Amino acid sequence: MTSAAPTTRLALRGDLLDFTAEPVWGEVESNAVRFRPDHWLLIEGGRIVGAQLVEPDASWVKHDHRGRLILPGFIDTHVHMPQLEVIASYGTELLDWLNTYTFPAETRFADPAYSKAGAAEFVDALLAHGTTAAVVFPTVHKVSVDALFGAAQQRGMRMITGKVLQDRHSPDGLRDDVVQAERDCLDLIERWHGRERLAYAVTVRFAPTSTPAQLAMAGALCAADASLYMQTHVAENRAEVKWAGELFPEARSYLDIYARAGLLHPRSVLAHGIWLDDADRAALRDSGAQIAHSPSSNLFLGSGLFDWRASAQAGAAVSLASDVGGGTSLSMLRTMADAYKVQAMAGQRLTAWTALHAATRGGARALLLDDEIGSLEAGRTADVCVWDWAADPVSARRMGVARSLHEKAFAWMTMADDRNLVAAFIAGVARHRRTDTETASASA
Ligand SMILES: [Zn+2]
Numbered sequence: 001m002t003s004a005a006p007t008t009r010l011a012l013r014g015d016l017l018d019f020t021a022e023p024v025w026g027e028v029e030s031n032a033v034r035f036r037p038d039h040w041l042l043i044e045g046g047r048i049v050g051a052q053l054v055e056p057d058a059s060w061v062k063h064d065h066r067g068r069l070i071l072p073g074f075i076d077t078h079v080h081m082p083q084l085e086v087i088a089s090y091g092t093e094l095l096d097w098l099n100t101y102t103f104p105a106e107t108r109f110a111d112p113a114y115s116k117a118g119a120a121e122f123v124d125a126l127l128a129h130g131t132t133a134a135v136v137f138p139t140v141h142k143v144s145v146d147a148l149f150g151a152a153q154q155r156g157m158r159m160i161t162g163k164v165l166q167d168r169h170s171p172d173g174l175r176d177d178v179v180q181a182e183r184d185c186l187d188l189i190e191r192w193h194g195r196e197r198l199a200y201a202v203t204v205r206f207a208p209t210s211t212p213a214q215l216a217m218a219g220a221l222c223a224a225d226a227s228l229y230m231q232t233h234v235a236e237n238r239a240e241v242k243w244a245g246e247l248f249p250e251a252r253s254y255l256d257i258y259a260r261a262g263l264l265h266p267r268s269v270l271a272h273g274i275w276l277d278d279a280d281r282a283a284l285r286d287s288g289a290q291i292a293h294s295p296s297s298n299l300f301l302g303s304g305l306f307d308w309r310a311s312a313q314a315g316a317a318v319s320l321a322s323d324v325g326g327g328t329s330l331s332m333l334r335t336m337a338d339a340y341k342v343q344a345m346a347g348q349r350l351t352a353w354t355a356l357h358a359a360t361r362g363g364a365r366a367l368l369l370d371d372e373i374g375s376l377e378a379g380r381t382a383d384v385c386v387w388d389w390a391a392d393p394v395s396a397r398r399m400g401v402a403r404s405l406h407e408k409a410f411a412w413m414t415m416a417d418d419r420n421l422v423a424a425f426i427a428g429v430a431r432h433r434r435t436d437t438e439t440a441s442a443s444a
Contacts, residue, residue, distance in 0.1 A: 073132025
């Protein structure tokens, strides 16, 4: 990790790309896209203060990345810190995958030293993939939450997380109970929520692993403090949906289990949402909750194909998520490429604009954080990444013949990955730099 005092005045030269509005579904010519080729992005005191064509004066530390792409850092709205160890595990669907691979891996995070090392490695891995903000599941263990918040705080990162609640249908070493869980949540909220760039999420693993009493406790926490986030999984896999229905027969649908417990609100992040109906989508829209679409995970575990357009048409917010370790890469670019393929299977076309927007400004808006992150607008915190348009001969050849901006951006989104990342800045401080790249040195 590179650590440095925040440079007072920093100017980054490159092709600036961000969004000023939500792109219309299917439109490749979009007024929502703001492309400023070969501009200088000006950063002062950790914040973006402007952008200009002319080179700024000598009072600025200048990083010349001409010919490269500069984007707001990506926002991953659903990813599991302890699951780096289970990526690419063979041969199961969701419920078997949890029991066979994931639960055993998560029990190891009861150990504070293991949690601390795992959290540091995880946060650095996010940065090395161009993700500068995330909504994260740690484990049921309080120490895993302290470790994750601590690692994010050290790096100045925007992070939303909270202790995983699961008091049934979980193995020994991975179960809590309502009383102790509430005590742990209240203590963690007191110590971390709203501190610097950290926020607490009431974190329900998923309805089948919480008793009705635990869901009620989680709902009460949300009701007591509207600034808290809530994260969980919903309607990912057909066997899971059926099981949830059997456990909560009084609920109209899987999503309705959460609605009845007071867990659907503007700061709710629900992963997957594949098996939803129109009434569910209306409930999402009315509550302001969002779906964290996790295409890589959905394909890998064979969970199903998310109907993004139906959610968009219903007015429900959709953000993008890697869902590692169900997902196979922390790269939001790999995630976008998979999202395109999922929509293609359903006869839909996902533009680069809708995908890139969801991973930046759209995710920020869904989290009610768009005044802080997600764009290159003056006043935003300078969480920005510098990317190579092409990092290998095949991509370079493809980029070389692209005629329109969308064609180029789409080919980039489809072919690029973490090897294209040159540098990741958090609040104007370089927290990740590709080791083979020395062109980022200060130059006048
Ligand atoms: Zn997940």
